[in-house]
Amino acid sequence: MEMAQELHVLAVDDSHVDRKVIERLLKISCCKVTAVESGTRALQYLGLDGEKTSMGIDGLKVNLILTDYSMPGMTGYELLKKIKESSVLSKIPVVIMSSEKILPRIDRCLEEGAEEFLLKPVKLSDVKRLRDFILRGEGDDNKETEKNIKQVCSRKRKFQDDSTTQSMLSAVVTAHDIELSSPESSASSESQQPLSKQSKIG
Numbered sequence: 001m002e003m004a005q006e007l008h009v010l011a012v013d014d015s016h017v018d019r020k021v022i023e024r025l026l027k028i029s030c031c032k033v034t035a036v037e038s039g040t041r042a043l044q045y046l047g048l049d050g051e052k053t054s055m056g057i058d059g060l061k062v063n064l065i066l067t068d069y070s071m072p073g074m075t076g077y078e079l080l081k082k083i084k085e086s087s088v089l090s091k092i093p094v095v096i097m098s099s100e101k102i103l104p105r106i107d108r109c110l111e112e113g114a115e116e117f118l119l120k121p122v123k124l125s126d127v128k129r130l131r132d133f134i135l136r137g138e139g140d141d142n143k144e145t146e147k148n149i150k151q152v153c154s155r156k157r158k159f160q161d162d163s164t165t166q167s168m169l170s171a172v173v174t175a176h177d178i179e180l181s182s183p184e185s186s187a188s189s190e191s192q193q194p195l196s197k198q199s200k201i202g
Contacts, residue, residue: 006032007131012042012067012079013097018120022066022097025127034062039074039082042067046089048082062092063134069098069105077109084113093137095130097122 009031013019019035026033036042043049046062065083069076076096083089096109099120106117115133118126 006030007063007134008032008034008061009064009066010042010045010062011035012037012039012065012071012076014038014068014071018068022122022127025122025124026066028124029127029131031127031131039067039071039076039079042079043074043082046083046086048086048089064130065092065094066130067094067096069096069109070100077105077112080109080112080114093134 007030009026011019011022011026011033013022013035014037016037019037023033023035034045036045040049042065065079067076067079076098080094080096083092083094090113093115094113095116095118096114097118097120098105101119109117116130
């Protein structure tokens with residue numbers, strides 16, 4: 001599988017809140033994220049729905065599929081089976097998430113080909129471990145890719161730090177300008193000066 005500078009993860013969850021949490025964790029881990037709300041939408045995106053509107057795998061380069069287990073319409077287990085039955089997509093790692101620790105369910109997913117079964121809430125350490133697992137699984141050829149990903153992370157953090165610093169400086173400068181130009185500030189300074197002198201005299 002060809003790897004890009006950022007790993008591309010397809011996240012599938014019917015919960016809007018959970019999708020946002022997963023998306024945030026993946027982006028912090030320097031992954032590109034495509035989030036969809038159902039197994040059906042995931043199949044459409046992957047080009048397994050038979051529709052002409054599907055993008056097709058050539059335009060995707062998905063490195064990992066992270067899906068919730070309990071979803072209306074199509075469960076994560078059913079989505080897993082569809083992916084593993086595809087000759088084109090079967091090698092893409094699939095990880096199942098669930099808020100319920102039901103051992104028969106976990107065993108069934110792992111037997112069907114899931115790489116891992118994560119209990120919600122998913123943590124940042126889980127996401128980073130999955131990212132590192134994908135990179136290691138691709139062999140020595142991905143050492144350069146791993147280096148590129150780390151560089152992308154470093155640039156993103158630097159950009160965020162610079163943006164935060166610039167915003168803080170702008171806020172300070174703006175507040176300072178307002179204070180200097182405010183008539184109330186001047187009046188307040190004048191009224192406070194005699195009080196200070198009087199306190200010294202007293």
